[in-house]
Amino acid sequence: MSIRAIFEYLMGDRRAILAIASDRKALVVGALLVLSAALARNYDRVWLIHEPWRLLGPFVASLLISVPLFLTIYGFARLKGMEPVGMVRAYGTFLALYWMTAPLAWLYGVPYERFLDPLDAVSKNLWMLALVSVWRVALMVRVVSVIFGMKVRVAIPLVMLVADAAALTALWFIPLPVVGMMGGVSPEQSAVAMTALLVRAWGILSLPVWIILVIWFASNSEDVPEWQVPAEPEPRSAGRGAIVFAGLALLAWASLLPITQPEQLRAHRVDLAYVEGGPTAALALMSGHDRRDFPPGWVAPPRRFPGEPTTDEVFDMLEALAEQPHSDWVEDVYADRFINRLRYDWFEWPAELLDQHAERLAAILPRLRRGPEMVRELDRMAREWGNQSIEQRLEGEPLSESRREALKTFNRLAHTEDESNP
Structure with missing residues (x-):
C-alpha cells in the first residue's frame, strides 16, 4: 500500500481498495489514521487529559457500526451462495477498509469557532458532518461492491439499512434539544435540533424502503457474490510509506495541542x-x-x-x-x-x-x-x-x-x- 493508494481509495478507486484489502499493514495504518481523526475532532474542543476517552471514541464507534454492517453483508452474501471465507480474517480486512475512511474526519478539525460567530460555526460544522457522512456511506457502498463482488444497486440498500438503523439508534440515546417553535432554545441548539429532526424523519421514512429492497434482492437477484480479496496477501514493502504518512498526520494534529489545550x-x-x-x-x-x-x-x-x-x-x-x-x-x-x-x-x-x-x-x-x-x-x-x-x-x-x-x-x-x- 502506497500513500497514493490512500487518496485513490478515498476516491473509490477499485485497485486502491483491493491493494489496501490485501495489505498486512492496513490495520496499523488505519488505526493511526483513526487516532489522527480523533485528535482532529477534539484538539480544540475538550481538555484531553480530563477526557482521554474521547480519543477512543472513534474506535468504539467504528466497531459498533462495522460489526453489524459486516455481518449483514456477509450474511446476505452467504445466503446468495458466496463461498465461505474465514470470518475473522474477512472482518479484519473489512475493518481496515472502514478505518481507512478516517482522513475524511480531518474536515472536522477546521476551527470555525475561531473566525465565525457561534451560529455560523455550528452551521458549518453541521455541513461538514453531512458531507463526511454522505462521502463515507458512498465509499463504503463502493468497498462492499468491490470486495464482495456485488453490484452497486445491491450494495446500496445493504449499507443504507445499517447506516439508517445506526443513525436512528444514536438519535434515540443522545440527548438533543427540542425544536422551540416559540423560542426558549438558543439558535445554536435550534440548528442542532432541526438537523436531528430532519435526519430522524429521513431515517424513519427510508428504513422500510431499505428493508424491502434487501428482501427483494435476497429473493430475486441471481447474482452470486464472490470474495475478491486474495486468500494469501502478498507482503508489500511499500506499506512503510503509508505508515509514515499516517504517523505524520497524527503528529501534525498533535502539534496543535500546545496551542489549544x-x-x-x-x-x-x-x-x-x-x-x-x-x-x-x-x-x-x-x-x-x-x-x-x-x-x-x-x-x-x-x-x-x-x-x-x-x-x-x-x-x-x-x-x-x-x-x-x-x-x-x-x-x-x-x-x-x-x-x-x-x-x-x-x-x-x-x-x-x-x-x-x-x-x-x-x-x-x-x-x-x-x-x-x-x-x-x-x-x-x-x-x-x-x-x-x-x-x-x-x-x-x-x-x-x-x-x-x-x-x-x-x-x-x-x-x-x-x-x-x-
Whole structure:
C-alpha cells in the first residue's frame, strides 16, 4: 500500500481498495489514521487529559457500526451462495477498509469557532458532518461492491439499512434539544435540533424502503457474490510509506495541542470552580485572565445541553457579578448572554422576569455596568411579543409595593442613557 493508494481509495478507486484489502499493514495504518481523526475532532474542543476517552471514541464507534454492517453483508452474501471465507480474517480486512475512511474526519478539525460567530460555526460544522457522512456511506457502498463482488444497486440498500438503523439508534440515546417553535432554545441548539429532526424523519421514512429492497434482492437477484480479496496477501514493502504518512498526520494534529489545550485546561478549571465553589469562584478565576486565554467557542458556566440554565442559575451568576470585582470582558460575556436569551426566548422569558422575578433582578442590574442596556432590551422584548412595557405595567393592574419599586427601578435604568446623552 502506497500513500497514493490512500487518496485513490478515498476516491473509490477499485485497485486502491483491493491493494489496501490485501495489505498486512492496513490495520496499523488505519488505526493511526483513526487516532489522527480523533485528535482532529477534539484538539480544540475538550481538555484531553480530563477526557482521554474521547480519543477512543472513534474506535468504539467504528466497531459498533462495522460489526453489524459486516455481518449483514456477509450474511446476505452467504445466503446468495458466496463461498465461505474465514470470518475473522474477512472482518479484519473489512475493518481496515472502514478505518481507512478516517482522513475524511480531518474536515472536522477546521476551527470555525475561531473566525465565525457561534451560529455560523455550528452551521458549518453541521455541513461538514453531512458531507463526511454522505462521502463515507458512498465509499463504503463502493468497498462492499468491490470486495464482495456485488453490484452497486445491491450494495446500496445493504449499507443504507445499517447506516439508517445506526443513525436512528444514536438519535434515540443522545440527548438533543427540542425544536422551540416559540423560542426558549438558543439558535445554536435550534440548528442542532432541526438537523436531528430532519435526519430522524429521513431515517424513519427510508428504513422500510431499505428493508424491502434487501428482501427483494435476497429473493430475486441471481447474482452470486464472490470474495475478491486474495486468500494469501502478498507482503508489500511499500506499506512503510503509508505508515509514515499516517504517523505524520497524527503528529501534525498533535502539534496543535500546545496551542489549544492550555485554553481547554483553563476552561475546565473554571467549570470545576463553578461546580465546587459556585459563581463567585468561577468569576474570580475568569477575571484573572483575558478572554483570549479561553477557547473561542467556549460557553462559560452556567450552561445546559439540551436547554438553557434556569433563571435562578442566571441570577446567581449576575448577583456574583454585582457583588465582587470582575474584569469588563467577564461582565460582557454574561450581559451578552442575558440579552441574547431575551431575543431568542422572547415568548416566555421577558414576561417571567418582569412578573415573577422583578424584585430580585431590580436589586442586581443597577450595580452592573451594562445594567441599563439589559433593562432596555428586556423592555423592548416585552413589547415585541405584545406584553405590557415597564411603564404600562406601572400604570396597569394593582401591584405590591416591592414590585412597584422594582419596576420603577427598571424604568429609571431604561432612561439612563437618554438622560446622560440629552
